[in-house]
Amino acid sequence: MRNQLNQNKNQNCFGLRIPDIRHKLKYLLFTFAFFLFTFNLSAQKQRFPKPEFDTGYTQPTPVTPEPRALAMEYFDVLVLLLVLAAATYFALKSRSRQGILWLSVFTLVYFGFYRNGCICSIGAIQNVTLTFFDPAYAISLTALLFFVIPLVVTLFFGRTFCAGACPLGAIQDLVVVKPISLPKWLNKTLGLIPYLYLSLAVLFAATGTDFIICRYDPFVGIFRMDAKFLMIVLGIAFLLMGMFVARPYCRFLCPYGVLLSWMSRFSSRHLTITPSKCIQCKLCTHSCPFDAIDFPTNEKEVVKSGLGPKRFITYALVIPLWIALGVFVGAKSHTFLSKANQDVYLAELLIAHPELRNDPDNIDVQTFLASGKPMEQLVSEATAIREKFYIGSMIAGGFMGLVIGMTLLNTVVFRKRQDYEPHKGNCFSCARCVDYCPVEK
Amino acid sequence: MNNQDKLKLSHNIALITGIFCAAVALLLLLNFWQITKTDPIESKALEALVQRLKDDRNNEELKEEIRNFDLLARKAYFNSQWQVETGAYMLLFGAIVLAFVLRVYYAAKSKIEEPEKVLENEIASRIIAQKGIVIVGAAVMVLALLASYLSVNQLKSYDANALVAENETTADEAVEVINVAPEQTAINEVSEEVAVNETTASENVTEVQSEDASPETPVTETKPAAASSGMTLAELQKNHNSFRGPLAQGVIMHKNIPTEWDGAGGTNVVWKVEVPKHGFNSPIIWGDKLFVAGADNTTREVYCYNRNDGKLLWTGVADNISGSPTTPPRVTDDTGLAAPTLTTDGKAVFAIFATGDVIAFDMNGKRLWARNLGVPDNHYGHSSSLISWNGKLLVQYDTNRGGKVMALDNKSGETVWETQRNSKISWASPVLAEVDGKYQLLLTADPIVAGYDVETGEELWSVECMMGEVGPSVGYADGIVVAANEYARMVAIDIRTQEVLWEDDFYLPEASSILAHDGLVFVATSYGVFVCYDLKEGELLWEDDFGSPVYSSPVFADGKVYLMDNDGVMRIYEFSRELKKVGENELGEMSGPTPAFADGRIYIRGENDLFCIGK
Known part of the structure; x- marks a missing residue:
C-alpha cells in the first residue's frame, strides 16, 4: 500500500516537474479566490436611495419575516x-x-x-x-x-x-x-x-x-x-x-x-x-x-523526568490559590467587563459626557432621550447589572483559575498507555x- | 479508476475550477471597484441637470431627461448588484469544488510517513507546556487586572454628576450677579481703532433661592424689579433694538429703505467690514451703534460698530463667568454658539450664547454683569434671541429639560421673575405684543403657543396647537397671533379669546419667523417659497417659488417686505395682496441672519462680513 501511495510522489503533471511551485500556485489561487469572495460580499451592503421625485412606484411596506414554523x-x-x-x-x-x-x-x-x-x-x-x-x-x-x-x-x-x-x-x-x-x-x-x-x-x-x-x-x-x-x-x-x-x-x-x-x-x-x-x-x-x-507511555522517561507525585501534589495544592487569584481578578474586572453591557455603557457615557445629549448624531443617546426613560432609572438598571457582573466575574475568574490549575496538574499526570x-x-x-x-x- | 487516474482527474478539475474561481474573482473585483468608484447618486451629469432645472423650474423636457438619467443610473446600479450576487454564488460554488478536488488530489497523493521515534520530546514538551500555561494564565490575569485599574466606575460618581447635570436648574436658582466695581475691574476702553479685551471681574455672588417648580403647573416666582430702565415704543421705533426690530414683530418704521444694491460689485454698499468671529445672530441698532456677537470654541465676543462708517468701536469678551462650561457644548454648524440675537435698551447691550452665558455691557463696552443660566440642553444649540422691555431682559429658555421663561433685571442681572412652561425645547424667539394697554410676551414651542405678562411672568393664556422642533417665532398684528412650524401647522389665534381663527398646513416655515402686519401674513419656507395669506381669513393670496433655502425672517419696511435667502439674495416685494416683486439684490455671500434697518440704510450680516447698504 505504501508503495502504491509513494509512487505518485514525483508524478508529472502536464509535463511540469516542479511540484512545489505548482502547489504554491494552487494555494495562492485558493487564497486569492477567498479574498475576492470577501470583497463581493461587502459590496452587497450598499444601498440606493429612493428617487427625489414622484415615480408612481408604490413602495412596498416592510414585512418582518415570520419565524420558522415549529x-x-x-x-x-x-x-x-x-x-x-x-x-x-x-x-x-x-x-x-x-x-x-x-x-x-x-x-x-x-x-x-x-x-x-x-x-x-x-x-x-x-x-x-x-x-x-x-x-x-x-x-x-x-x-x-x-x-x-x-x-x-x-x-x-x-x-x-x-x-x-x-x-x-x-x-x-x-x-x-x-x-x-x-x-x-x-x-x-x-x-x-x-x-x-x-x-x-x-x-x-x-x-x-x-x-x-x-x-x-x-x-x-x-x-x-x-x-x-x-x-x-x-x-x-x-x-x-x-x-x-x-x-x-x-x-x-x-x-x-x-x-x-x-x-x-x-x-x-x-x-x-x-x-x-x-x-x-x-x-x-x-x-x-x-x-x-x-x-x-514511556514509563522510564516518566520516572526520569521528575514530573512525579511530588510535583503533582504541589500543583494540586496550588489549585486553590489559582482559584483565589481568579476570584480576585474577576472581582476587580467586573467594572471593566460590565462596560460591554449596553445599559451600563450608555449610563456611563451620559454621566461622563453629559454634553452628548446635544449630539444629534449619537444614535444611542438620542434613542435613549426619545424613549423618555429617566436618567435615574437608567443608572439604577446599570448599577443592578454591574452588581450581577460583580458576582458573575468572580465565578468566571474562579473558573478560569480552576482551569489553569487543572491544566497545569494535567501536565504531570501520566496515564499508562501501551497503544496509540x-x-x-x-x-x-x-x-x-x-x-x-x-x-x- | 486507479489512483493514477484519480490524481490526473482531480488535478485537472482543480486547475479548471481554480482558473474559473480566479476569473470570477477578477470580474468581481472589477465590479467592486466600479461600484465603489462610480457613485450613481453623485453623478456630475445628474448634478448638472438638476442645477439646470433650478434655473428653469418649468422645463418639463429637462425633468423627463433627469428621470431617464436617474432610471439609467438605477438600472446600472442594480445590474451591478445582480452581478455581484450571482458572481458570489458562482465563486462559492467554484471554491467548494476546488476545495473538494484538492482534498481528493492530496488524499490520493498522500504517502505514509516513515514511523518516527515517539516520546522523544514528550517530557520536554510537557515542561514547556507548564511554563506556557503559567505564563498565559498569569498574562490573562494581569491584563484583566490592568484593564480593571484603567477602568473608571462612572456609575459611582452619578450623584455628584447629577448635580452638575441639573446645573441648569441650580444655576438658575443660585444667581451669580457680577457687580463690577471700578477699582476691581479692567474695563474695555472705547477705542476707535482697537478693541480692548475684557479682563477678569471680581464677582460678588448672591444666591437667590427659589422654590421647586412643578413641571405640571406653570410657576412664577417674582422679585421686586430694580429701577426701571424702560423705553418708550417711540424710542424703539427709532431704533432696531432686537431681532426683527421693535417688539420683535418684524415691522420697521424707517423710511427711504434702499431697494437696489450689489454687494459683490459694491453698488450702494456704504461700507463692509469683516466680523472677527462667526455667528448667526442678526445686527441690532441703537443710535449710531450697531451690535453683533460672534463665538468660537475658545471665546465669545460682542462687537460694537459705528453704523455710519463701520468702524469697530469696542469688543466685549464674555469670559470669566462663574458656571460657564470650560468647553462649550456641542452645537451644529448651522446654529453655532452665537445664534441668539442681542438686544439693547439704549443703556446697555445684552447677549446670550449657547453656553448659557448672559452678559451685559454698557454702551461703551464696560461690562456690567454676567451670569450663566446653566448650559442649555439643546442638541442644535440655543438660538432664542433676547428682548428687553421696561427694564427687564426677557429670556426664553426652552431646553430638553423643559421650558421656562425668565426676566432678568437689566441693571443687575438678577432674576425678576421666572415661569416654568409646559413646553418642550424650542428655538423660537420671544415677541412683544401690546394688548389692551398691557404688554405680553408671546412664545411658541411644542406644544403651546402662550402669552405671558411681561411684568409678572404670569401665563395669561396658552393654546395647545404646535408640535415638533419649533424654530419660527410668532407673528402678531391686529390682535391675532400667528404661529407655525414645519411638519406641523400654521394657526391664527385670537389673542383675547384664544379662539383658533384658521389654520393651514401647506406652506410651513422651518426657521424663518412669521411676519404679520396690517391684515397680511407672510411665511417663508426653508425650500424657497414665499407666501402671503390674509391675516383674518387665512386665505392664500399669493406665492413666489424661488427655490432657494431661507432661514432669515421677512421684515416689513417702507411699504415693502424684505426677505433674504441663504444664498444672500434679498427679494423685495410690495406689501400687497398681490404678488409684486420690487427688486432682487445679491449680497455676494451667504446670509442667514435677518437684516437691521435704519433710515435710508439696511444692515446685513453675511457669512463673513457686515454690510451697510444705502446711498
Whole structure:
C-alpha cells in the first residue's frame, strides 16, 4: 500500500516537474479566490436611495419575516438526530472516513448554508444560560434539544457531533489541505482560550449583555452571504489558517467544545484507531491533523523526568490559590467587563459626557432621550447589572483559575498507555486515522 | 479508476475550477471597484441637470431627461448588484469544488510517513507546556487586572454628576450677579481703532433661592424689579433694538429703505467690514451703534460698530463667568454658539450664547454683569434671541429639560421673575405684543403657543396647537397671533379669546419667523417659497417659488417686505395682496441672519462680513 501511495510522489503533471511551485500556485489561487469572495460580499451592503421625485412606484411596506414554523424547527432536530446517528455509525461501526466526509458536506449545506448557521448547538449555550438567569426568558425546546442532544451522544460515543454534525466544524474540516502538527505545549497553552471564551460567553449571557458566541461567529457571515466586512475577513482568515492548522476554531476557540470534551472523556464507546489489537506499526502517528493521538507511555522517561507525585501534589495544592487569584481578578474586572453591557455603557457615557445629549448624531443617546426613560432609572438598571457582573466575574475568574490549575496538574499526570489511542477529549472522531491502520477487523 | 487516474482527474478539475474561481474573482473585483468608484447618486451629469432645472423650474423636457438619467443610473446600479450576487454564488460554488478536488488530489497523493521515534520530546514538551500555561494564565490575569485599574466606575460618581447635570436648574436658582466695581475691574476702553479685551471681574455672588417648580403647573416666582430702565415704543421705533426690530414683530418704521444694491460689485454698499468671529445672530441698532456677537470654541465676543462708517468701536469678551462650561457644548454648524440675537435698551447691550452665558455691557463696552443660566440642553444649540422691555431682559429658555421663561433685571442681572412652561425645547424667539394697554410676551414651542405678562411672568393664556422642533417665532398684528412650524401647522389665534381663527398646513416655515402686519401674513419656507395669506381669513393670496433655502425672517419696511435667502439674495416685494416683486439684490455671500434697518440704510450680516447698504 505504501508503495502504491509513494509512487505518485514525483508524478508529472502536464509535463511540469516542479511540484512545489505548482502547489504554491494552487494555494495562492485558493487564497486569492477567498479574498475576492470577501470583497463581493461587502459590496452587497450598499444601498440606493429612493428617487427625489414622484415615480408612481408604490413602495412596498416592510414585512418582518415570520419565524420558522415549529414543525420545521422539530424537523431540524430530527435532522440533527439523524446526522448524529449517521456520524456515530460511520465513526464507530463502519469506520468510514468517506462517510463522515460526505456527511460533513451535507451538514455544511443544510445547517450551514440552508439554515444560515442558526440554530446551532454552540450558540445554544447562551440560550440555556439566559434561561437560568432571566426569569422572563423562555428557551425554545429546539434550542434546548440542540444543546443537550450532542452532549448526550458525546457522553456515550465521543465527539461524533464535531465529526459530522457541526457546520462550523464541517467548513473547517473540508479546507484542511496541508495540516501541520503543533507542538504539545502550544496545543496545551492555546487550549486555555476556549475555557476563557466559554466563561465570558456565559457571563455575558447570564447578565443579558450579549450573545458573543453568535456575534463573533466567524463563519456565519459566509453561510449567510451577508455580514460585516471584518467578520467576513475573520471567517476567511480562519479558513485560510485552517488549511494548515486544522480546525483552528474548534480547537482553540469553540466554547461548546469544552463541554463536549468533558463529556467525551467519559464516553464508553469512543472511536478507536485500530479495530482490534494495535500492532504498534506507528503508521497512524501523524495521521491526525488535530494532534489528538496519544502515544504509548514511556514509563522510564516518566520516572526520569521528575514530573512525579511530588510535583503533582504541589500543583494540586496550588489549585486553590489559582482559584483565589481568579476570584480576585474577576472581582476587580467586573467594572471593566460590565462596560460591554449596553445599559451600563450608555449610563456611563451620559454621566461622563453629559454634553452628548446635544449630539444629534449619537444614535444611542438620542434613542435613549426619545424613549423618555429617566436618567435615574437608567443608572439604577446599570448599577443592578454591574452588581450581577460583580458576582458573575468572580465565578468566571474562579473558573478560569480552576482551569489553569487543572491544566497545569494535567501536565504531570501520566496515564499508562501501551497503544496509540485517540485522546478522548480532543478527538473529533473524524476517522482519518482509521484509514492508516493496516489491522483488519 | 486507479489512483493514477484519480490524481490526473482531480488535478485537472482543480486547475479548471481554480482558473474559473480566479476569473470570477477578477470580474468581481472589477465590479467592486466600479461600484465603489462610480457613485450613481453623485453623478456630475445628474448634478448638472438638476442645477439646470433650478434655473428653469418649468422645463418639463429637462425633468423627463433627469428621470431617464436617474432610471439609467438605477438600472446600472442594480445590474451591478445582480452581478455581484450571482458572481458570489458562482465563486462559492467554484471554491467548494476546488476545495473538494484538492482534498481528493492530496488524499490520493498522500504517502505514509516513515514511523518516527515517539516520546522523544514528550517530557520536554510537557515542561514547556507548564511554563506556557503559567505564563498565559498569569498574562490573562494581569491584563484583566490592568484593564480593571484603567477602568473608571462612572456609575459611582452619578450623584455628584447629577448635580452638575441639573446645573441648569441650580444655576438658575443660585444667581451669580457680577457687580463690577471700578477699582476691581479692567474695563474695555472705547477705542476707535482697537478693541480692548475684557479682563477678569471680581464677582460678588448672591444666591437667590427659589422654590421647586412643578413641571405640571406653570410657576412664577417674582422679585421686586430694580429701577426701571424702560423705553418708550417711540424710542424703539427709532431704533432696531432686537431681532426683527421693535417688539420683535418684524415691522420697521424707517423710511427711504434702499431697494437696489450689489454687494459683490459694491453698488450702494456704504461700507463692509469683516466680523472677527462667526455667528448667526442678526445686527441690532441703537443710535449710531450697531451690535453683533460672534463665538468660537475658545471665546465669545460682542462687537460694537459705528453704523455710519463701520468702524469697530469696542469688543466685549464674555469670559470669566462663574458656571460657564470650560468647553462649550456641542452645537451644529448651522446654529453655532452665537445664534441668539442681542438686544439693547439704549443703556446697555445684552447677549446670550449657547453656553448659557448672559452678559451685559454698557454702551461703551464696560461690562456690567454676567451670569450663566446653566448650559442649555439643546442638541442644535440655543438660538432664542433676547428682548428687553421696561427694564427687564426677557429670556426664553426652552431646553430638553423643559421650558421656562425668565426676566432678568437689566441693571443687575438678577432674576425678576421666572415661569416654568409646559413646553418642550424650542428655538423660537420671544415677541412683544401690546394688548389692551398691557404688554405680553408671546412664545411658541411644542406644544403651546402662550402669552405671558411681561411684568409678572404670569401665563395669561396658552393654546395647545404646535408640535415638533419649533424654530419660527410668532407673528402678531391686529390682535391675532400667528404661529407655525414645519411638519406641523400654521394657526391664527385670537389673542383675547384664544379662539383658533384658521389654520393651514401647506406652506410651513422651518426657521424663518412669521411676519404679520396690517391684515397680511407672510411665511417663508426653508425650500424657497414665499407666501402671503390674509391675516383674518387665512386665505392664500399669493406665492413666489424661488427655490432657494431661507432661514432669515421677512421684515416689513417702507411699504415693502424684505426677505433674504441663504444664498444672500434679498427679494423685495410690495406689501400687497398681490404678488409684486420690487427688486432682487445679491449680497455676494451667504446670509442667514435677518437684516437691521435704519433710515435710508439696511444692515446685513453675511457669512463673513457686515454690510451697510444705502446711498
